[in-house]
Structure formats: structure tokens, C-alpha cells
Amino acid sequence: MQNIQMVDLKTQYLRFQKEIDAAVLEVLGSTAYINGPAVKAFQASMESYLDAKHVIPCANGTDALQIALMALGLQPGDEVIVPAFTYVATAEVIALLQLKPVMVDVDPKSFNVTSELIEPAITSKTKAIVPVHLFGQSCDMEPIMSLARKHNLFVVEDNAQAIGADYKTSEGTNQKTGTIGHIGCTSFYPSKNLGAYGDAGAISTNDDELANMIRMVANHGQNKRYYHKYVGVNSRLDSIQAAILNIKLKHLDEFAAARRKAADFYDQAFAETPQLQTPLRSGFSSHVFHQYTLVVKEGDRDALQAYLKENGIPSMIYYPVPLYEQEAYKESSKGIEKLPVTDYLCKTVISLPMHTELTDEMLNYITDTVKGFFK
């Protein structure tokens, strides 16, 4: 058996090597390194895949969030609601823009924020909500959108981990995550479900005016060269990454299916292990399993991780520390004692290897080893 990896980028690359190498060489030969045809083609394929009116590619997922918030014209001191159980980037861009991140707890089964958890945190200063579709599954967006309408708030979806997931609306239709709120932000960091071979990201919106602002903000605040209406940033997707993403986007649904197959294997294997909580499959969202994350309900999570390591199995703790306990965010989260679910999850979650190249042999070995720990 090959070594088990948390994410196997190499084997997946080898499957598409011929096509990817040719596409990269084409960009090199074209010298259209910035905003070349590959970027325009990727933008169009992404708009069609997401069924979004506008996709604005940018340099990474963190920039996508920052640009989205800048485009909303928020003022210093405005409050933005975010989950306390997320990757730091979600809150970081808020703090960076001198806005106030207001952290709320998450649901213990889905790991996501809900409208019920968000509502009590809304004040007269609240201007936006950033729901994060954590680990590959959508938040329940309809109640969040109606709460936002009621309080006149913007919704910026952090879709970095859930690209390709379908949210099932109450009308029975499917809507891609990242196209439900006013703006959606995603990351194509190499280990993401749609991973580039370097940094990359994108912003989506169905609103023409917002799209125009987002394009300007991402391009030094200009829409006419050398005429700068706003203070912006420089955040571009480079043509080489776009060419790679163009090829991989065609396989994104197939990647999600491979991840789901591995997740089904894990679920079945752990069905009789009462010490573990397996990931919830919510009725309103498909799961694209960016991560397969267990909760160790009984037993020592850190001892399990050490045991897996001894047996050659990598695992990760996403995330070990609540955002409000991070040194950089202590000041902005003054008043938060503890959010009980976030606190509990940080102590009990563990993510197992999850990628498109896991074999049954690997999955058998991983699940037998995990179960062996609890025997």
C-alpha cells in the first residue's frame, strides 16, 4: 500500500498530467501571464458551473473575503457576524478593515452557524453576516437570508471549503453555495476541492452593481486605467493557475463523488463505534467533504491522533483553538466568555485523510486502526 496522505495532490496530478502540462506550456508560450484568455475562459466556465451572473477571479480566498467586504462600503466599527469555529481568514479580513468581528457559536452536528445562533448577536451596528460552509456542507441559507432581509444586512458566504455543494431550496431546486448570499467567496488553495497549483480564489455575485464594485476594488479601485475612484487592492488570478483550474473544474463533480464515496466508507465503518460522532448529512445540502471530521465523544482525541500517527496515518485538528481565544482576537472578542459548542469542538474534533485518491485498502486500514484504538 502507498503511504497514506492527508491530501494526495501528486497522484491526482499524474492522472491529468498530460492535459495540465500542455495547458501550462500554452500559457508560457503565449506570454499572456496576467488576465490572458485562460483567465477569461475560467471566469466564464465558473459562472456557468455556479449558475452565477458574475464571477470575479482573484489571488486567493482571503483576498476574496476582503474585497467582498470592501465592496460593501462598510465603515470602521461596523459589526460583522462570523462563526467562532472557522479558519482565521474569515475574521481576519474583518479586523483588518477595522470592522468588528462578532463571533457566534455553531451547531454541534453540522459545525455551521444557524439563523437561531446569529439572531441574538444582531445589534444596531451589525451590517453583515459571513456564514462559513464548513468542511463542505452548506449552512441552512434560507433562514439566514430572511433574517438578513429583516435586519437589512449583507450576507457574504465563505464558500472556501464547499465549492460545488448544492443547497436545496424550499421550492425543491438546487442552488450552488456561494450564489445564495449577496456575495460568495471561494479559495482554490491546492488542497481545496478545486485546487490550483498555487494560490487562487474567486468572488461570485448575481448583483451587477456589486460586481462592478468588486472588479474595481480588486483592480486598484479603477475601472478606467489610471483613474482611481476608490482605494483598492491588487488581486488577480494568474493565467497559469486559471489554465489548471479550467481543466480541473471539468472534474469537480467527479472529485466530490470520490470524496463522498470515501466518506460513505468511513460512515459505515464507524456505525458501530459509539465513541465517535460521524459527520451529519443535512437534508438541505449535499456534502462535498472538503474534510471528513469526527467528534470524539468519549475518549482522548489527542491520544487517538498520536495512535494514528504511530500507525502511519496522518490526521488534522481543524480547529484546535476558538477564534475568540486567539491572541490576535482577544481584544475584539471582549465579552465572550466561552461559546460552549465551539469550545467543545476544538477539544474533540479530528479530521481523517480525505481526497480523491483514497483506495479501499487505505480506507480499510484507516478505519480498522481507528476502531482498534477504541477496543
Ligand SMILES: Cc1ncc(COP(=O)(O)O)c(C=O)c1O
Ligand atoms: C473557511 C476558509 N475561509 C477562507 C480561506 C482562505 O483561503 P486562502 O487560503 O485561499 O486565502 C480558507 C482556506 O484556506 C478557508 O478554509
